[in-house]
Amino acid sequence: MARTIEDIKNGMTAEWIRQPAVMSAYGLDGKKTFKDCFSAASLENILFYVFAFAVWSLESLFDMHRQEVEQLIEGLEPHTLRWYVAKTKAYMQGCKLVADSDYYDTSAMSPTDIETAKVVKYAVATESNTVVYIKVARQDADGNPAKLTDTQLAGLRSYLDEIKDAGVSVQVRNEPADDMRIALVIYYDPTLLSVDGNGAGILSDGSEPVRETVQSVITGLPFNGVFRKSDLMAALQALPCVEVADIAEVKVKPHNSQEWQTVSGFNRPYSGYYSINSLTVDYQPYKTVE
Structure with missing residues (x-):
């Protein structure tokens, strides 16, 4: 996790002000801190702030990169129940998967269109005797879970058959409350x-x-x-x-x-x-x- 700009700056100035050459050049006695010796408007303070900001920016970019990598790794976890749940919720009614893939091309769709096409709003997966069971439900007009329509269920089953791991049996449980x-x-x-x-x-x-x-x-x-x-x-x-x-x-x-x-x-x-x-x-x- 990226340090704060102030933490980075304090670490740099504390080490710098202890150097013998610095103490000699500025006539320091070594008993005062950087803030005691240099004002906020001094050139030294401004330079150290600029250096600290640059380091903070780099550390923040590293954090963002690590988060993106972790998300990509998590998305590439086949054979896990979490993966099956995520893929089930990603199903889009009336849309076709990109050829030889398990995702859709949504570049021409608006956020509203994408949300409307994702008919499975609730999903949970369990496993028993090598069979993956997935409970699913849509959302009714009142915001409560409801059974998928026959058309939605048929499309979901076809989609899961196409993306599931070879040799894995997947059973969809679509039941009224x-x-x-x-x-x-x-x-x-x-x-x-x-x-x-x-x-x-x-x-x-x-x-x-x-x-x-x-x-x-x-x-x-x-x-x-x-x-x-x-x-x-x-x-x-x-x-x-x-x-x-x-x-x-x-x-x-x-x-x-x-x-x-x-x-x-x-x-x-x-x-x-x-x-x-x-x-x-x-x-x-x-x-x-x-």
């Missing part, structure tokens, strides 16, 4: 929250903090991130209107499965993301005195 059912018991502060005739817990501004918090926790998970019941509990308990929160039950299942699985502690979605199908909240006023 895992279904999720959540049942809560919320003991609330009646001075802050009220429950209407439909059983909704509402603040004075009309918002439903409990439901909004649950939705935020689930949609805020990273793609293929682990859902932890303790994280949901902590988020609910942090609400000022909630005195005690209890998660009665959380059940999940892949969208196309028939069997629901009760979550005990944590769960990782089969598809990579969740969709809340049912959220039941039993509101109870919190009473400290019976």
